[in-house]
Amino acid sequence: MTRKLALCNQKGGVGKTATTLGLASALSHQGRNVLVVDVDPQGNSTTGLGVELTETMMTTFDLMNRTVPGSAADAVIATPWDKVDLIPSNEALANIESDGANDLIFRLDIAFEGLDLSAYDAVLFDCPPSLGKLLFAVLCAADGVIAVTEPTIDSVRGIENLQETIRNVQRRPNPHLVLEKLVLSRKRTTGEHQFRERELRDTYGDLVAKTSIPELTARQDAHSSHTPIHSFTGGKALALQVAYTDLLAELALGPKGAAA
Template sequence: MIRIAVANQKGGVGKTTTAINLATALAASGWKVLLIDLDPQGNASTGLGVPSEARKLSTYELLTGDATVEESVMATRVPRLDLIPATVDLSGAEIELVDIDRRTERLDIALADAPQGRWDICLIDCPPSLGLLTVNALVAAPSLLVPLQCEFFALEGLSQLLNTVERVRARFNPDISIFGVVLTMYDRRNNLSGQVADDVRAVLGKLVFDTVIPRNVRLSEAPSHGLPALIYDMNCPGSEAYMALARETIARLPAKAEAA
């Protein structure tokens, strides 16, 4: 099973929107997808229509060892897309994990026991921070997908994340690498968006996806209905962009037979 962490320590960059809609688009393309909500806010779970009262077991129990992947996972209304939800209990996990053995490897240990062949790919939606939860994701996943908002401070935040990746590579996971950077919240009416996009491409080159996610009202509305944008309005510019991103993602991935 391919594992990709979706992370950026800066909030409000479209990270969870990207995780939900990329997972949905991959599932629509025939991939069996597992989405892990590792953010205590649980926005990915809410955005997929899973209410708090339905989250009996979550990533909190997964990290503490009180539940397995198979026990924690739940189906979503999207065919071929399963979810391990998050609850507010996860907000205390960073403190509780400090005294647990191999605290940076808890997610990796849990995923190692996942049923073989059940999923082709696992996306991990990380919290907007570089704490122990995000480090667990970066240890468990050899690939990192970075949503990057087209605004002034984008490159500064990216440099901090890249420094963290280097530290994780040196101490915990020598195999981790940047799978790709996706530019989000692009506003064609704003010259700054174009300038930031050009600067990011100049620095990171082919790591940056060709697909750019536009600012789109339907992307913002969809979570309040408990639906991915691709189901809420599959013809809106945001949905079309995420389908294009999924096609680019698949082109960068090994074949599903190899992934399983």
């Protein structure tokens, strides 16, 4: 079964989008299909994939602005990245946080209701940096959470808050939700980063992915040229390619990944 994974952390700038697109790039590089769902009003996954929104495109906002089972299928578009599809987002999605509809947090789940996702090896939700309704909506729709964090004191504390949110969603309404992995992102070789990494590994054990993602400028260069990191040749792109490919293997996404 295709897993729907939420890449989350309420803290901004920790690497949620970079990890979403890094995994999408790794899947694409292996000839595998992935659906990215941009659930951030900043739309960084949308622009990172080289997509320019047009009036006729449906967005995540459209899925959450009404209650239509299966409507996610109508919002999927192909992107310039081979084998990477997208449900795009823009700033209109910010309006959802002030929407008082009773079923609001279920609408994303309802939008995916009944859909056959077997063409994809994974569905990756790029989440906004908040613990608001958008994140709750994703956690209601997802099977698993990949918590992305930088190895810093604030980010480590942020994981505790995220865990509490996940526990609340597990109690009701999504008992099937699993915290699958903590991913250390934007890792530098400073003493502070090494200390926090040890702290996280001591606290969370195997929950922390063995693979961490180094901080390398090739990520920004690839992102600003809308290029999959696995097709980017500048700087130390190779180290990032290896990291995202290794992380993908650890997450065992999709039928081929699960068999690996």
